[in-house]
Amino acid sequence: MPERSRRGTRIAVCAALALALLFCLVPAAPTSAGAAVEPGTSKRIDKATFWALDWLRRHQSPDGSWKARDFTAMCRTTCANDDPARYGDGRGNAEHDVGVTGLAMLAYTGFGHTHKAGAYPEFAECLEKARKYLAGVQVKSRDPNSNGRFGSTRHEQWIYDHAIATAAMAELLVMSGDREALQQVVTDAVLLCLRAQNPGSGWKYGIQPGKSDTSVTAWMVIALKTAGNCRLDIPKERIESALKGRQRLVPARDFDFERGDRLRSHGR
């Protein structure tokens, strides 16, 4: 990822935060010494996760999205106790609203909710609004390089948003079984993922751009692995083939891996 834009960094940070949240939902394993998990740990994690998801709920926009930059607009309404100024320059780029929305959705599905059901109806409602938002921004086109894409291509790194949104919608389909609302949406999204893959390799920005990139490829693997559990109008073999030997998806010869950055960081 030689284009070291702050925007790319921000979405990577968002991804890391979402993953960190997801990892928090996994019950703590015993230590290597076999020590028992402290009683009440699971309850405390549940409580902390609930409040984190409630914060997201209070900052979801009326259109169902989460705004990477303008989420503080909700601080004046549903989040009246917050001071927007405290977020400082921690805002993201508006062009990544689709990806940030997908990340927030994965946090809710990770807590056992779908757009239909869950322990907290208000969280299911968040997912339903987000589902409608992503379905609404999905491109319908005769151009196979555009059809099924979530959001615009205004930003060079739009493919992150598409992969994350695909993973979130596929997860929702797996968990809810709501084929009526999601099957076509996910099918079209996955077809675009498959089309964007560099033949025999991974993904980077755009449709078969030649070079591959670790983080884009990682998100695509997550999306396709999840989609592999859905009953889609795509032969399973196509998805399996894209994932087959995925450790070789990014062969060294075309793997653009910030070599210069790493060398510089080592003072060479």
Ligand SMILES: [Zn+2]
């Ligand atoms: Zn707020």
